[in-house]
Each structure stands twice: as structure tokens, then as C-alpha cells.
Amino acid sequence: ATDWEVLVRPGKKLQVGAKINFSDELSCEVIEHTDFGGRVVRFKYDGIFEEILDRLGETPLPPYITAPLEDKERYQTVYNRERGSAAAPTAGLHFTKELLQKIKDIGCEEVFVTLHVGLGTFRPVSEAKIEDHKMHKEFYTVSQEAADAVNKAKAEGRRIIAVGTTAVRTLEAAGADGQLHAGSSWTNIFIYPGYKFRLVDDLVTNFHLPQSTLLMLVSTLSTREIMLQTYKKAVEEKYRFFSFGDAMFITDLNK
Structure with missing residues (x-):
């Protein structure tokens, strides 16, 4: 398991103890609130964490960039x-x-x-x-x-x-x-x-x-x-x- 500070999508009221499943390989549990409305979550995964994130996730871009980033290295x-x-x-x-x-x-x-x-x-x-x-x-x-x-x-x-x-x-x-x-x-x-x-x-x-x-x-x-x-x-x-x-x-x- 590994703990990370994360942003929460507006409107999502995730309380301590809430669990999220991303795939068979990756899930997390909310363990703490942060000062600025974020959360600390504990990820559980089966495999290499960075590789799973790279495969399932997208590069986080500011909201004013609406075009998809074809090459992740551009950011x-x-x-x-x-x-x-x-x-x-x-x-x-x-x-x-x-x-x-x-x-x-x-x-x-x-x-x-x-x-x-x-x-x-x-x-x-x-x-x-x-x-x-x-x-x-x-x-x-x-x-x-x-x-x-x-x-x-x-x-x-x-x-x-x-x-x-x-x-x-x-x-x-x-x-x-x-x-x-x-x-x-x-x-x-x-x-x-x-x-x-x-x-x-x-x-x-x-x-x-x-x-x-x-x-x-x-x-x-x-x-x-x-x-x-x-x-x-x-x-x-x-x-x-x-x-x-x-x-x-x-x-x-x-x-």
C-alpha cells in the first residue's frame, strides 16, 4: 500500500473510510482530509504502482486546456x-x-x-x-x-x-x-x-x-x-x- 494526497472532483463528498475501485489491479481508501479540500488516500494495487497509474490514468491538465495531450511528455x-x-x-x-x-x-x-x-x-x-x-x-x-x-x-x-x-x-x-x-x-x-x-x-x-x-x-x-x-x-x-x-x-x- 502507498499513501498519496489527491484532488477530489468538485461535488464528490468522499469521507474518511470511503473506498474506490479503479480496476482489478487498483483501489484506494480515503484515510484523511487535507487543509485545502483534498484527501489522503491509501492505494492498494497488484503489480508495479507507477505502471498501473500510467496505464489507467491521464496526465492531469489545467481545465483551460481542452485538447487531449497525444504525447504525455509535452507536459x-x-x-x-x-x-x-x-x-x-x-x-x-x-x-x-x-x-x-x-x-x-x-x-x-x-x-x-x-x-x-x-x-x-x-x-x-x-x-x-x-x-x-x-x-x-x-x-x-x-x-x-x-x-x-x-x-x-x-x-x-x-x-x-x-x-x-x-x-x-x-x-x-x-x-x-x-x-x-x-x-x-x-x-x-x-x-x-x-x-x-x-x-x-x-x-x-x-x-x-x-x-x-x-x-x-x-x-x-x-x-x-x-x-x-x-x-x-x-x-x-x-x-x-x-x-x-x-x-x-x-x-x-x-x-
Whole structure:
């Protein structure tokens, strides 16, 4: 058996103890409620769990993507390694192996960190005061190799460019004192205007949903006024938003 946090389809009131049969090979029982309306379920299976999921399941896509994904790898970055994230870090979808090689060829160093995107990242901010918003927790891992590379670059005055808001959250959570520390932990870091970035200088990111914590994060790195102007321009020019959409490069204007 294996326990997983899962999303529940709206309208389905699955209580603790409820059992679901997916096939002769796979079933689960609800064992716990989560903070954000999800459930923790205990899967029982006959065979190799990942292979059964791959055979019975579909790639979870945002609701605004209505066309079926013929190739499951299209919703993965070319550098993905670990299983467990609730969504792809969509800023990373812009990078091909060829583009990454070109970036290395001009002298940029690539460093990888891992953050398992949690389900709460999709939850809009509904509180009148953003300080009252309860931020979700996500699990991250920073290798010693990655920590050493980032700290060396910082010490030499080179810029740290994060790809995606998940990378920002990882770097800032594991580098709260200005030095990136290796290890694994949970973070519920909430970045909104007033926050001072310790490690990240620049960011490549997609256009985010209104009322989202991610929109607050990018407004903190830039300014609220500049981001509003940027989004207005994006709408006028019919840029594509969200997953598979267009990207922007933001620099920290507070440094």
C-alpha cells in the first residue's frame, strides 16, 4: 500500500473510510482530509504502482486546456527527473535541449533544484488582507552541488536567474540568510510586496492567473505598476497566458 494526497472532483463528498475501485489491479481508501479540500488516500494495487497509474490514468491538465495531450511528455520539462509534483513547472516548458545548450555556450551555468508543486498553488487569494492568506506547503530538495554553484556565483557578483516561480520559492526558502543551503525540507514561503529577495536577481516566468499568489510574487520582484502595464500589453497583443503560454523576463528593480 502507498499513501498519496489527491484532488477530489468538485461535488464528490468522499469521507474518511470511503473506498474506490479503479480496476482489478487498483483501489484506494480515503484515510484523511487535507487543509485545502483534498484527501489522503491509501492505494492498494497488484503489480508495479507507477505502471498501473500510467496505464489507467491521464496526465492531469489545467481545465483551460481542452485538447487531449497525444504525447504525455509535452507536459514535462526536458530536464525533469523526479516524480511527485502536482503540476509541471510551466516556465520550464519553454526550454529545449538545443536552447539549453545555446545558453551554456554563451557562458551561463545551469543549476537544478527540485520542488514538488503542491495542489495549493492553484488556490486563489480570497482574503481581504494578503497576510491572512494561508499558504500551502511544498517539499523541496537542494543538492550540495547546486548550493555550492549558486553561492559561488553570488560571491562572484554573477546574477541568479530563476526559471519559474517554483524555483524562486525553493531558492528563497533554502537561502533565507543569503546563502543557499543544501538539504530537503517543506516550505510555505509567501512572497508578496515588501519582501526582499536574498538570492534571486531575475526570473523567467509565464503569465499568471489574476488573484494568485504567483502574480503577487512577480509584482514583488518588479513592481505592481510595471506588472499591470505588462499584463495590459499582453492582453492587447493577444499573448497566450498560463501553461503552454508566452513567457516574460523580469529583473529585480529593488537592487
